[in-house]
Amino acid sequence: xxxxxxxxxxxxxxxxxxxxxxxxxxxxxxxxxxxxxxxxxxxxxxxxxxxxxxxxxxxxxxxxxxxxxxxxxxxxxxxxxxxxxxxxxxxxxxxxxxxxxxxxxxxxxxxxxxxxxxxxxxxxxxxxxxxxxxxxxxxxxxxxxxxxxxxxxxxxxxxxxxxxxxxxxxxxxxxxxxxxxxxxxxxxxxxxxxxxxxxxxxxxxxxxxxxxxxxxxxxxxxxxxxxxxxxxxxxxxxxxxxxxxxxxxxxxxxxxxxxxxxx
Ligand SMILES: [Zn+2]
Numbered sequence: 341x342x343x344x345x346x347x348x349x350x351x352x353x354x355x356x357x358x359x360x361x362x363x364x365x366x367x368x369x370x371x372x373x374x375x376x377x378x379x380x381x382x383x384x385x386x387x388x389x390x391x392x393x394x395x396x397x398x399x400x401x402x403x404x405x406x407x408x409x410x411x412x413x414x415x416x417x418x419x420x421x422x423x424x425x426x427x428x429x430x431x432x433x434x435x436x437x438x439x440x441x442x443x444x445x446x447x448x449x450x451x452x453x454x455x456x457x458x459x460x461x462x463x464x465x466x467x468x469x470x471x472x473x474x475x476x477x478x479x480x481x482x483x484x485x486x487x488x489x490x491x492x493x494x495x496x497x498x499x500x501x502x503x504x505x506x507x508x509x510x511x512x513x514x515x516x517x518x519x520x521x522x523x524x525x526x527x528x529x530x531x532x533x534x535x536x537x538x539x540x541x542x543x544x545x546x547x548x549x550x551x552x553x554x555x556x557x558x559x560x561x562x563x564x565x566x567x568x569x570x571x572x573x574x575x576x577x578x579x580x581x582x583x584x585x586x587x588x589x590x591x592x593x594x595x596x597x598x599x600x601x602x603x
Contacts, residue, residue: 365401366577367444368392368487373410373451381409384450384474391480396565396573397487400582410449444581446490448483450474459486461494461507464576465600478560485559491576492597493569496557500543508542513572513595514556515541515549522548525594526568534567576601 370388375381389404447469454475462468470486472479489495494515495508502508516522522530522537529535535550549557551566565573572595579588580601592598 365403366397366581367403367405367446368397369405369407369445369447371407371410371447371449373449373453375409375452378409380452381450384452387480388448388450388472388483391483391563392487395484395563396570397484397577399574400578400584407447446470446487448472448487450479450483457482457486459489461489461492461512463597463600464491464580465598481555481559481563484555484563484565488556488565488569488573491573492595493556493565493572494542496538496541496549496551496554497543498540498545502543509544510542511547512542513597514554514566514569515544515547517544517547519548522550526550526571529567529571 370385372381372385375384385406389402392398392402392404444465445467447467449469449471451471451473452475453473455471455473457470457472457476457479459470460468468490470483470490472483472486476482492512494510494512496514500508511517511521513525516525519537526535529550530537536552537548538550538552539546539548541547541549550568551557553562553564554566554569555563556565556569575588575591575595575598578584579591579598588598588601592601
């Protein structure tokens with residue numbers, strides 16, 4: 341197993357990614373950062389994979405690949421501001437990730453450093469990254485929360501620190517400004533009693549979310565995504581990461597975030 345992306349990037353990539361041909365579902369590259377020993381880093385990686393295997397992310401296949409340890413020189417998590425950790429990488433990383441992820445993946449950096457876990461909110465047709473600090477005992481739940489963001493889910497909270505133009509405060513699969521949009525996205529689940537209309541989402545007190553308490557709003561309390569977000573994640577993974585695309589047109593009508601995957 342490759343232990344370092346910096347030692348010999350080309351060789352590490354070959355060892356980490358022996359077969360790149362067929363996507364086997366949701367592709368997650370797991371890199372580690374700042375652990376005291378390889379044993380501790382391996383334990384964190386194993387717990388991350390077990391957590392993912394028990395989540396909606398694995399329902400249509402999970403392709404979790406060890407991306408090795410981030411080494412200063414290629415990448416480091418910059419934590420000068422603990423609320424907004426960023427991953428700074430040299431361009432040497434790009435060909436490695438492209439080969440490992442067959443061009444489309446989510447990068448998860450498990451870091452032993454102390455910072456507030458976070459991820460870029462992205463559409464599922466684009467690769468994104470999540471930075472998860474294992475300094476908090478609840479980190480496996482934050483892993484689920486942040487991966488939800490990488491596929492487009494918003495924070496199911498009435499208050500957010502994000503700036504007003506941030507994607508975090510825009511409507512998404514689990515947050516809408518109007519009842520009409522909520523009905524378009526999860527109205528059939530409301531009719532079946534599997535979802536509802538709850539106030540407070542994406543940093544707006546009056547916006548609507550489908551469930552009272554999910555991991556997108558309360559990651560300390562639950563690992564559940566709720567019916568609407570679970571369906572969205574499954575659609576996103578199936579339509580964007582596999583070749584099984586039946587029903588993806590209808591899914592993209594509900595949630596336009598999926599449009600880039602159905603072409
Ligand atoms: Zn969040």
